[in-house]
Amino acid sequence: MADLEELYREIILDHYRSPRNRGELTGEAALRAEGFNPLCGDEILVTLHVDDGTVTDIKISGQGCSISQSSASLMSAAVKGKPVAEVRKTIETFKTLMTVHEAQLEDAGDAPEPEPVDLRTLGELAALQGVVKFPMRIKCATLGWNTLAQALDDASL
Amino acid sequence: MADLEELYREIILDHYRSPRNRGELTGEAALRAEGFNPLCGDEILVTLHVDDGTVTDIKISGQGCSISQSSASLMSAAVKGKPVAEVRKTIETFKTLMTVHEAQLEDAGDAPEPEPVDLRTLGELAALQGVVKFPMRIKCATLGWNTLAQALDDASL
């Protein structure tokens, strides 16, 4: 149960109940990407505006569990207003935090350990670290992030 | 080893070493059928003449183990000169002898037992009864017989 409380921290439940930046940006200028978690059916749509190398607006829609929804909500708050380069870095940092443990899922364990992540650089996002104890939920937590990366990739940003 | 001696009786080895009615009947009038044992690669060609409802001649060719060869040789000796109706009966009798045990191979054993065969009606063929203790060899023993039946069937005899 202690692990479970780590997973469902108050901040996560808060972002789940009241997701930030909910909705969809339309119009030509909006970048967009859709993400899927085939295992549980979670779907996400990330739309954003990038002006002058900065993410000026971002909206999230779709359906999913508390982890995928709150992670996307936390992500939107973390990247809004940030330069793309910094966003890219945050994505990498977050994914590293998760991948360490994803690797453990697929592996007998003798792969080289990735660099540990300094949690302080993550701010509120650090609340998601409880997820790593639940390997099956990691794909929930990374869904929004992978989708954002996809949107940036598609626009060659 | 006792079972093995039952299998390789002298009469069987004799028919294997010196097969009777070896060869092939050619010409329009000859009935023919080819048989195959896909498990071990045995091949047999049965050709025969039927005149006035009687098997006037029969020849066997092909390759195979001592059981398939001697069984075909014994068969040729048993049916040559016999009326088709009687040949059909001999085929049935022989196959019943073998099927009892073939059924055991495929079965947990609660199928109804077929009628026992009176070995005295089989003459020299009774030498093949040792085969029934070796279920994997039954298909060897019946190969020639099934092929003969096929030739008769094809000619609607």
Place this chain on the structure above:
Amino acid sequence: MTDTSPLDVTAVRRDFPLLSRESHGRRISYLDTAASSLPPHAVVEAMDHYYETTHANVHRGVYETAEEATRLFESARTTIGRFLGAPDPAREIVFTRNTTESINLLARTWGEQHLGEDDAVVLTLMEHHANIVPWQMLAERTGVELRFLGLDDQLRLDLSNLDELLDGAKLLSVTAMSNVLGTVNAIGPLAAAAHAAGALIHVDGAQAALHLPHDVAALDIDFLSLSGHKMLGPTGIGVLWGRAELLADLPPFLGGGGMILDVRTDRFIPADAPQRFEAGTPPIAEAVGLAEAVRYISGLGVETIHAHESMLTTYALDRLEAAFGDGITIYGPPAGPDRGGVISFELGDVHAHDIAQILDSVGVCVRPGHHCAKPLMRHLGVQAAARASFGPYSGHDDVDALVAGLQQATTVFL
């Protein structure tokens, strides 16, 4: 409160070693039988015994263990065929990997032979992906039309336009029981309707095999697919049953050893059914295990299992209703003889994934997601549902643990 069951669940559980393990310090409540059932010890032991005393490749050896292995393998065919009421098991039971492969085999052989642009296959909206995607792949290749029978508002098949859909169809392919709704379909009448329309019927028996009596001859069906791991058997084996005269006419599926009469560099001659469809070394130990599973099921009695699970389903539906009222949405027909032991639900705003996670922490195993039935989920308008499903080893205490765990979930997400 706990109606007397025809099964002595405590005794049954002793046969299932996994049930004596703990999970997060709790007794495990395994409520995921619809995904995969647990194997009783006897099944595992039958396979061990095979591996440790008898293992050899089948069909071609004359030495003692190879003969025994062949006999065990072929008698597994007979045992399973008899269990299904197959008239001629030795010619009608094809071993595959799972239900999915069985259906692909059917689509690739019978389907490619018989279905073209002007033909149609009738499926239903409650099918598992295993009974949809192989037909979609066939449709891509041959242009055959796929039609879907809908559902009524109690989530049973809506038969009102069945005859219309069957008009011009060559096959009706339908599940005997929904793995999401628990709906049990009346196969006999469906078979009669299909045949009256000149179509054949294939039954996806994956979900029903453990829980419902089957008799392919009495039901008068043409093909049936099963998975070992959903009927107390091992993984790695499935069955396609087909009427002997139908199988006899089908082209081969996969090519290789065991399915041929002869091979030359420029051609091959296929063997007869069922060997024609079993290319390569078959799942031998798995066949031995599945035969043992079938014996175990017959020992308990499929009718008894069904009665037990029906009672448990009624109990669970009542308790969930009493505990959560309007807060819970349960997808499936009301309790009754055509309601199998599968309960899919949504609980207020708590996502299925979170429900399953919280239940896990108290040892209760349920499955969240789309359950490989996305067309059905779209029809229901749900993205993911939590599903609890029963087996002969499930008891009232498992239902109680489920309800208690769900109560806890609602407090976390209050």
Place this chain on the structure above:
Amino acid sequence: MTDTSPLDVTAVRRDFPLLSRESHGRRISYLDTAASSLPPHAVVEAMDHYYETTHANVHRGVYETAEEATRLFESARTTIGRFLGAPDPAREIVFTRNTTESINLLARTWGEQHLGEDDAVVLTLMEHHANIVPWQMLAERTGVELRFLGLDDQLRLDLSNLDELLDGAKLLSVTAMSNVLGTVNAIGPLAAAAHAAGALIHVDGAQAALHLPHDVAALDIDFLSLSGHKMLGPTGIGVLWGRAELLADLPPFLGGGGMILDVRTDRFIPADAPQRFEAGTPPIAEAVGLAEAVRYISGLGVETIHAHESMLTTYALDRLEAAFGDGITIYGPPAGPDRGGVISFELGDVHAHDIAQILDSVGVCVRPGHHCAKPLMRHLGVQAAARASFGPYSGHDDVDALVAGLQQATTVFL
């Protein structure tokens, strides 16, 4: 006389329970490893442990046993991939039923995508039916031409016209070791020749997996097929390894659950490799067992196994020669590093079937027949041969029992 082996056969045998059984009152001499190897106790135990503590369907459950089952299943992929030297096991190892299915998968996906009337596939005269019939079935559908590399008089591949055959070919599909001749093919140079001609190379590794070191990256091959039951693992599982970028481009093989991203009534979207090729519930326990088999093999060391079997092969060839001289015809290259532990022979006029039967009566297990290599048998001009084949548990005493049994066979058929 008995050269010292790098393996302690007595100790190895203790790991194989079947070897302690008797057959017809004799110690069993299992000389049929080329058909199917025996599983060590550790493999059976790993599967038992899985079934009795962990079993659950993979990939979709969040409860503890389902997570553990998924981890075991996916780590089996990694373990097996590493054993093969695969650069990216998680994306490159596809679980199938057996080698036969692996090759059919390749022919159905890559083959249908890339091979048409103007293309050719190069096979060899020593291929198993598993590496012939799937290509013949493909040729029937697409018109692709099949070419066969011949053999030299020592029954090695005749490479003199390799470049000619490869000209215009898109694939060379060749066995790493013949299951009849014991010939070990030099895969590295074949891969280089294929690539130089613009073709890909698929290696049938069924026969070699237990006996020869594999390193797909070092050999620079494109696809590799294996069977669990020929490498001390369970029945019901095989592997197709393919380079990640090649697998990524292939269309799906079978349709169903687990291989999709989304399904609607009118279309589906396939998942990525390797899941795209694993429709339905996979052989989970079997993957766990195969990973354990691979650990067992690595524990002994493939090189060590190879050295042991080489020594035994030399011993057997010498003894057979000494005992029967011109009376025996042995098919295969002379003893040496490119001669694996498979000895097929004819003994005077005694048919292979009778040889095997007589050997059985003294506890010696050999296999008679065409060994699913009819084109090779036609080339050799033999209808059936007896075959003795070795594993890490085979010893000099097995060879001695073989020779003694054969002596007896000659007296029965004098």
